[in-house]
Amino acid sequence: MESSSPGAATAESAAETILETVPALMRLIRAHMREGRAEGISVPQFRTLVYVGRHPGTDLSSVAEHLGASLPAASEMVSRLVRDGIVTRTQDPASRRRIRLALSPDGERALSASRARTLDWLAERLSGVPRDDIAQLEGALSALRRLLEDAEG
């Protein structure tokens, strides 16, 4: 293995780059977010908060599907967020077996603080990069995500 150099530019070499780079990127982001003790929001929590913030009144099944997690896993996560006072969980008046989720005021604050901190960190790293390279990066990441998501459902 190790045979294909980074410059090969084949589907195979790109696959190796992805498999090596994406987890490394994820660790760097997670490490940064973990440092932010003030907010104390993990990456899965962050993703949940972003989704709930964008879809106020959403239900648990939608959250689980968005996270790509099981319903019990989502339920536990939401319970922790409710316990911590950053998400509210109320019954849907229309159906008593469905819940409605939303950010609490604290949740809104925690999310924007955490989001701003991480975005600032990332933007600062990217600040010296030429505009064209930035555009390529955005395009490449979005395209890759689309390619992999179409693979599933």
Place this chain on the structure above:
Amino acid sequence: MESSSPGAATAESAAETILETVPALMRLIRAHMREGRAEGISVPQFRTLVYVGRHPGTDLSSVAEHLGASLPAASEMVSRLVRDGIVTRTQDPASRRRIRLALSPDGERALSASRARTLDWLAERLSGVPRDDIAQLEGALSALRRLLEDAEG
């Protein structure tokens, strides 16, 4: 905020894209690897195996540093891998407080099987992508990793 469109091509818009895309990519990769019940290797385990496979005889501290994890976390992970028979842990003859790690034959097999399966999956998704776009993708991912890693140590 949602204000910056994907085409803005600023450091800020790229930061948003990264923060949204990288965790999503990670989940897709993790979900794929989890489906491979045969090997049953998680992403952190996979990264550990790749490192140990490339640095046979490495010690625990090096593994922990490579993973960006604490020494206890790495110790536990290695213990599980040893328990499962895919990593060997022996004492360094030169220093009795240092251990040497290597892949077992089963570990070599499990790693290449898991690696091949995931690489095939990724390469297949990328198979229709033009060579130039592939090159851009590889370049963008590697550059991003370098940018973020230089931020830390």
Place this chain on the structure above:
DNA sequence: TATTGTTATACTCTATAACTATA
């Protein structure tokens, strides 16, 4: 009966603190 969510149980991964053993 089918759907929505929770609870029970179990495991991985992660951390900090306390410890052992060795250099």
Place this chain on the structure above:
DNA sequence: TATAGTTATAGAGTATAACAATA
């Protein structure tokens, strides 16, 4: 005393299976 590693403890996040409640 400083270093390499393990153990103790705790908690997040994940899964499947079993359950409750409601439609």
